[in-house]
Amino acid sequence: MAGGVGTLLPAAPGRGKRGMVPPSLASASRLDQIRKVGCHLLFHFGYSGMTMREIASTLDIKAASLYHHFPSKQVILFELMQGTIAELLRGLQEISESGQEPEQQLDAAVRWHVLFHTQKKEEAFISHSELRSLEEKNLRVILKLRREYERLFDSILKRGRRKGVFQVKNTSVVRNCILTMCTATAGWFSPEGPLPAEAVADEIGAFVRSALLTDTATPAAKPEPVVAADYSGS
Amino acid sequence: MAGGVGTLLPAAPGRGKRGMVPPSLASASRLDQIRKVGCHLLFHFGYSGMTMREIASTLDIKAASLYHHFPSKQVILFELMQGTIAELLRGLQEISESGQEPEQQLDAAVRWHVLFHTQKKEEAFISHSELRSLEEKNLRVILKLRREYERLFDSILKRGRRKGVFQVKNTSVVRNCILTMCTATAGWFSPEGPLPAEAVADEIGAFVRSALLTDTATPAAKPEPVVAADYSGS
DNA sequence: CCATTACCCTGACAAGCGTTAGGCTGAATT
DNA sequence: AATTCAGCCTAACGCTTGTCAGGGTAATGG
Incomplete structure (x- = not known):
C-alpha cells in the first residue's frame, strides 16, 4: 500500500479481452x-x-x-453481499458476547473490521459500495444486517462511555468515523505493499485507542508504543 | 445524518421517470x-x-x-472531477502556506476537508469513487492532483512528528486513515440530519487531535471539551 | 434585411445489454 | 440398456447505450 487510494489496476477502457481462466x-x-x-x-x-x-x-x-448456475445478475451481487456482511456480523457478535471490557471489545472490533476489509478487500468493498445497485427487496435484507452491525458497535461505544473510559460526544458520528476509516482500508490496502495487514490493523487500533480513551482509562492491551522513538502516547 | 451510511435515496429500480426540471x-x-x-x-x-x-x-x-454543450459523457465526468479536486487542493495549499504550526494546520486541514465533503457531498463523493471510470489520459491528470493533495497533507504530519507533537508511526497509513475518514462524511452526512456540518467537523477535528497529539503537545485551539461531562480528553 | 449563431429537434447508427428458448453431449443413475 | 441431468452451446429477443448527421427556429448583430 502506502501509495494512492487504488481500485484502478486494470484500467477501465481497454480491459484485457478474452478468456484465460485465472x-x-x-x-x-x-x-x-x-x-x-x-x-x-x-x-x-x-x-x-x-x-x-x-x-x-x-x-x-x-x-x-x-x-x-445463477438466475440473474442481481442474484450474483446479492448473494455476495449477503454472505460477506453476514460473516462480518458474526465476527462482531462473537466479540460483543465475549464478556470483555469495552476497551478490549473496541480493540477487537476494530481489529476484526480492518483485517476483514484488508483480507477480503474485494467482497468487502463491493458490500458497501454497491448498495445502490440492489433491488428494493434485497436492499432491505442487507440494510437490516448492516444496521445490526452498527447497533452492536454502538453498544460497545456506549458501554465504554458509561464506564468513563471512552470520550464519545455523538455516538453515531464516532461510530461512522471509526467504521468508515476501517472500511476504507479495502480501498487503499494492498497485500503487495510494504505493510502486512496485521501491521495496519495494529496501527489503526492504536489510532482509535488514542482518539477515544480518556486519560484515566487503562491503556487496554496496547501491544507497543505508537511512535518509534521520543514518546509513547496517550 | 446519524443513521446508516446512505447514498441510496432514490432507490435504483424505479427511478422516477420523465422530466420535471428541478x-x-x-x-x-x-x-x-x-x-x-x-x-x-x-x-x-x-x-x-x-x-x-x-x-x-x-x-x-x-x-x-x-x-x-459537451463533446462526450466522459468529459462531463472529467470536468466535474477536475474542478472539484482542484478546488479541494487550493484550500489545502492555502493552509500549508499559512505559516502556522503543524497542530493548527492539521486542525485546519481536517476542518477544510470535512466541510468540503459535507457541503459539496455529491461532487466530492464522485471525485473519489469514479476514478475507475476515467479514461487513461484523464486519469493521469486527476491522480496528479490527488497525489499533490496527499503530499501536502503528509508534509503537515511529518512536520508535526519532527516537532514532537504528533504521534505518527507510518505517515501514509495515518494519512489514509484521516483522509478516508473525512472523505467518507460525503457518504453518511445529511444536511437534514440533526447535526450541522460545522458540528461534525468539530467532532472529527477533536477525534483526530486526540488520536495524534502527544501529551506534551499544546492542546492547539481546541474549541471545547470533547465529552459533555466527566472528562476533557487529549 | 440578411447572415450568423445558439440551441434544440428527428432519426438513425452500430454496438452492447440481460435474458430466454431450445438443443446437443457425455457422464451418472437406475 | 434406458433414463436422467448437469453443463454447455447457438441463436435470438427486445431494449438501451453513446453518439452523429442534418435540419429547423428564434434571436442577435451588422
Whole structure:
C-alpha cells in the first residue's frame, strides 16, 4: 500500500479481452468460479459496469451458460453481499458476547473490521459500495444486517462511555468515523505493499485507542508504543 | 445524518421517470444545468449507471442536444472531477502556506476537508469513487492532483512528528486513515440530519487531535471539551 | 434585411445489454 | 440398456447505450 487510494489496476477502457481462466481458481467448482470472477469484476467496474458476457468469457464459456448456475445478475451481487456482511456480523457478535471490557471489545472490533476489509478487500468493498445497485427487496435484507452491525458497535461505544473510559460526544458520528476509516482500508490496502495487514490493523487500533480513551482509562492491551522513538502516547 | 451510511435515496429500480426540471436550477445556464443534473445522477447511479438520455430528460430536452454543450459523457465526468479536486487542493495549499504550526494546520486541514465533503457531498463523493471510470489520459491528470493533495497533507504530519507533537508511526497509513475518514462524511452526512456540518467537523477535528497529539503537545485551539461531562480528553 | 449563431429537434447508427428458448453431449443413475 | 441431468452451446429477443448527421427556429448583430 502506502501509495494512492487504488481500485484502478486494470484500467477501465481497454480491459484485457478474452478468456484465460485465472489459474488461481482452476480447481474450484463452476459456481465458485463464477462467484470469484463476478466479485473481481464488480470490484473493478461496479455493478452496471460488469457484464455477464465478461464473466463468461473470463471462464471461457458463453453468457447464456451462466444462467445454469445463477438466475440473474442481481442474484450474483446479492448473494455476495449477503454472505460477506453476514460473516462480518458474526465476527462482531462473537466479540460483543465475549464478556470483555469495552476497551478490549473496541480493540477487537476494530481489529476484526480492518483485517476483514484488508483480507477480503474485494467482497468487502463491493458490500458497501454497491448498495445502490440492489433491488428494493434485497436492499432491505442487507440494510437490516448492516444496521445490526452498527447497533452492536454502538453498544460497545456506549458501554465504554458509561464506564468513563471512552470520550464519545455523538455516538453515531464516532461510530461512522471509526467504521468508515476501517472500511476504507479495502480501498487503499494492498497485500503487495510494504505493510502486512496485521501491521495496519495494529496501527489503526492504536489510532482509535488514542482518539477515544480518556486519560484515566487503562491503556487496554496496547501491544507497543505508537511512535518509534521520543514518546509513547496517550 | 446519524443513521446508516446512505447514498441510496432514490432507490435504483424505479427511478422516477420523465422530466420535471428541478426548480432549484431553473435560472442557471444550460451548461450549469447539465453539470448539476449530471452530478446528481453520477452520485446516485455511478458513471456507467448514468445515461445521457436521463440527464436530457430531466432537463426536458433530447439526448442529442447535450452534445451541443459537451463533446462526450466522459468529459462531463472529467470536468466535474477536475474542478472539484482542484478546488479541494487550493484550500489545502492555502493552509500549508499559512505559516502556522503543524497542530493548527492539521486542525485546519481536517476542518477544510470535512466541510468540503459535507457541503459539496455529491461532487466530492464522485471525485473519489469514479476514478475507475476515467479514461487513461484523464486519469493521469486527476491522480496528479490527488497525489499533490496527499503530499501536502503528509508534509503537515511529518512536520508535526519532527516537532514532537504528533504521534505518527507510518505517515501514509495515518494519512489514509484521516483522509478516508473525512472523505467518507460525503457518504453518511445529511444536511437534514440533526447535526450541522460545522458540528461534525468539530467532532472529527477533536477525534483526530486526540488520536495524534502527544501529551506534551499544546492542546492547539481546541474549541471545547470533547465529552459533555466527566472528562476533557487529549 | 440578411447572415450568423445558439440551441434544440428527428432519426438513425452500430454496438452492447440481460435474458430466454431450445438443443446437443457425455457422464451418472437406475 | 434406458433414463436422467448437469453443463454447455447457438441463436435470438427486445431494449438501451453513446453518439452523429442534418435540419429547423428564434434571436442577435451588422
